[in-house]
Amino acid sequence: MKLSIAARLAASYGLLVMGTVAGVAGVFYGATIGLLEQSIDREIETISRRLVDQYQVAAPGSLPDALARELTDGAYSDEEILMLIAADGRVLSGNLLVWPLLDAPAGELQSTWLKRRGQRTPVRFLLRDLGDGNRLLVGRDMREQQAMRELVLRALVVGALVALGLAMGGTVYFRRQLESPIGAIRRATNEIESGDLGRRMPPLGDDEFGRLATDINRMLDRIEQLMDGVRHVSNSIAHDLRTPLTRIRSRLELALGEDGGAEEARGAMADAIAGIDDLIVLFNRLLQIAETESGVNARNFTPIDVNRIAEDMVELYDASAEEQGVALNLTTRQGQPTLGDHNLIASALASLIDNAMKYAGSGAQVEVAAHACRDTVSLSVKDDGPGIPPESLPLVTQRFYRVDPSRSLPGNGLGLSIVEAIATMHGGRLELRNLYPGFEAEIILPRRGLPVPCEP
Amino acid sequence: MxxxxxxxxxxxxxxxxxxxxxxxxxxxxxxxxxxxxxxxxxxxxxxxxxxxxxxxxxxxxxxxxxxxxxxxxxxxxxxxxxxxxxxxxxxxxxxxxxxxxxxxxxxxxxxxxxxxxxxxxxRGAPPQQYLQVADLVLDLRSRRVRRGETPIPLLPREFRLLEYLMRNSGELITRTMLLEAVWDCHFDPQTNVINVQVSRLRSKIDKDFNPALIHTIRGAGYRFGPEA
CATH class of the missing domain: 3.40.50.2300 (Response regulator)
Incomplete structure (x- = not known):
């Protein structure tokens, strides 16, 4: 049988409490009753040694007097038992009339029960051989100690019962404490599972469960965001792929209906293929955004060198810049390690360079730079073109958004969306700013290694 | 094959x-x-x-x-x-x-x-020092290029581009292949950067010489060699 966590925790808690009580009781018992009994044992030994000495050193005849003195000195006189016993078992002197345990070994402390003053009495005693056949018995009536021992034991048993009760109460409390937040989390997950995707974990305070609920909520937010992304992509596909598809379809249908001959048909086919190729590009880019935004590629991150990427991309675009009459310049700074996907970062930078050359136009100055500042590295592309109308600035990274005057230029309105998705996926961001005159787009990525001072 | x-x-x-x-x-x-x-x-x-x-x-x-x-x-x-x-x-x-x-x-x-x-x-062939197509010679060791007796100065990336074209002379080379092999770009930069790079190389190695070696195959890519 599998026990619930609550039951297991509660059981261990109960065992722990019982163990603690047993430990404390043991120590307490040893420190009170145990010590008392030890001191009585010592006393018996001391008295017996003294009397034996007296018997052997002074005079055997003086011992009965010594016994009598001992029994009347007022110190424990009531509880003391002293006897001088002859070899044949006769009691020569002492405060007991008979000694029933003549066979008890001499020289060892022992316990027994005797009838004394009409009561069964626990007795601790030490029997000693006096060398001439006589024996000396020193004992102590332990009735009081026995009573105290019983008292302490009873108190301990009561204490243990109270502890057991508390442990059981604690167990119930534990279960409640564990089951109420877990129940709340389970109820919420069940509701989410049955379709209420906007549902979140209830606030559970600032304990472990509260933090777990917060984590689950964050995860749910992320999932919802991704699902929104997917929905957005499908909406985009619906809106922006239908138009070119309709165009291709009409073109082919027209060619089919007309009697234009082979030449006309071939032209329609070539147009259709070109249109489909454009669609494939658009489709790939949409998929790329979705893929990038979901962050699934992050596991392919390797150390990359943004300087090299900047150099490569500038070399890729230098001929085009030359042809378009754009001055393309590069500034790099050494030692800018970061983690990422080389191809994605390169494609993002290529896209920014492409934009700058396209929108700033012939005769423009385009500056590509790799910077490092504190714990970030950045790749920036600056131009001296007209910039973006301020009201469009927050919109240009949306899919398919195109600034009005640029609609006549080739493009699909996805470039900056992809660049932003790539930057975000790398734990960075894309910053766009008008420079009046000019425009700057900057990909800012987290830097590995020690922070470096910023450049002017 | x-x-x-x-x-x-x-x-x-x-x-x-x-x-x-x-x-x-x-x-x-x-x-x-x-x-x-x-x-x-x-x-x-x-x-x-x-x-x-x-x-x-x-x-x-x-x-x-x-x-x-x-x-x-x-x-x-x-x-x-x-x-x-x-x-x-x-x-x-x-x-x-x-x-x-x-x-x-x-x-x-x-x-x-x-x-x-x-x-x-x-793969099994020994490494060459020279690549030659028609009268264009590319020296892999000194990284120099000449056509006939005329030396042609090239940028490092143009040298790599030419080397790739010469190693695959006679074959159709697509733009994507050039992007991958010469610029190590496994993405589509959307614009005609490769066309422009190839025309610049062409203006250096073909403009004043005969026969033309870089041929554009419309809608597909390029072919390198003395015959179109």
Whole structure:
């Protein structure tokens, strides 16, 4: 049988409490009753040694007097038992009339029960051989100690019962404490599972469960965001792929209906293929955004060198810049390690360079730079073109958004969306700013290694 | 050359087979992964063209892995609708020599196949110092280029571009292949950067000389060599 966590925790808690009580009781018992009994044992030994000495050193005849003195000195006189016993078992002197345990070994402390003053009495005693056949018995009536021992034991048993009760109460409390937040989390997950995707974990305070609920909520937010992304992509596909598809379809249908001959048909086919190729590009880019935004590629991150990427991309675009009459310049700074996907970062930078050359136009100055500042590295592309109308600035990274005057230029309105998705996926961001005159787009990525001072 | 095509979709398979036959090659088609693996392992091929998702749950890449385990160096080109970056990385790590996402243009496939086969054939040859096509000579050691007796100064990247074109002279070279081989870009920069790079190179090596060596194949790419 599998026990619930609550039951297991509660059981261990109960065992722990019982163990603690047993430990404390043991120590307490040893420190009170145990010590008392030890001191009585010592006393018996001391008295017996003294009397034996007296018997052997002074005079055997003086011992009965010594016994009598001992029994009347007022110190424990009531509880003391002293006897001088002859070899044949006769009691020569002492405060007991008979000694029933003549066979008890001499020289060892022992316990027994005797009838004394009409009561069964626990007795601790030490029997000693006096060398001439006589024996000396020193004992102590332990009735009081026995009573105290019983008292302490009873108190301990009561204490243990109270502890057991508390442990059981604690167990119930534990279960409640564990089951109420877990129940709340389970109820919420069940509701989410049955379709209420906007549902979140209830606030559970600032304990472990509260933090777990917060984590689950964050995860749910992320999932919802991704699902929104997917929905957005499908909406985009619906809106922006239908138009070119309709165009291709009409073109082919027209060619089919007309009697234009082979030449006309071939032209329609070539147009259709070109249109489909454009669609494939658009489709790939949409998929790329979705893929990038979901962050699934992050596991392919390797150390990359943004300087090299900047150099490569500038070399890729230098001929085009030359042809378009754009001055393309590069500034790099050494030692800018970061983690990422080389191809994605390169494609993002290529896209920014492409934009700058396209929108700033012939005769423009385009500056590509790799910077490092504190714990970030950045790749920036600056131009001296007209910039973006301020009201469009927050919109240009949306899919398919195109600034009005640029609609006549080739493009699909996805470039900056992809660049932003790539930057975000790398734990960075894309910053766009008008420079009046000019425009700057900057990909800012987290830097590995020690922070470096910023450049002017 | 002998090409093993492992592809289950009949229309795509016909398209590939017809194109390869027209280009003068000898294609052989397998429609299932098991069949394909059997032929790939037991016969000698110049190239294997492989789809990734095959019927019966066979992953095309397992065929590449098996080939490489048997230490067969047959060039393998993977065709796949799985186009995510990590899928490509996985494909190349499994031992494939090239990865072409679907949908593709046949010319792109053919160009890549021919370059792969040529590279495989040249593998055993000793390293050369000079590449020569017509009167254009490229010195790989001193990194100098001359046409006839005239030295032609080139930028480092132009040198790499020319080297790639010369190593594959006579073959169709697509823009994507140039991007990958010369600029190490595995993405499509959307604009005609490659055309412009090639025209700049052309203006350096072809403008004042005869015959022209860089030929544009419309809608496909380039061919390098004295004949168009």
């Amino acid at each position: 002998k090409c093993l095509v492992i592809e289950d979709d009949p229309i795509t398979a016909d398209y590939i087979l017809k194109g390869l036959r027209e280009a003068g090659h000898l294609p052989f088609l397998c429609r299932s992964g098991l069949d394909g693996l059997h032929h790939a392992v037991n016969e000698e091929w110049d190239i294997v063209i492989l789809d990734r998702l095959l019927p019966g749950g066979v992953e095309g890449l397992s065929i590449v892995r098996r080939l490489r385990e048997l230490e067969k160096a047959t060039p393998v080109l993977v065709l796949s609708a799985l186009d995510a970056i990590d899928e490509r990385v996985l494909g190349l790590r499994s031992g494939a020599d090239d990865y072409l996402p679907k949908p593709f243009a046949f010319q792109e496939l053919l160009a890549r196949v021919e370059v792969l086969v040529r590279r495989a054939t040249a």
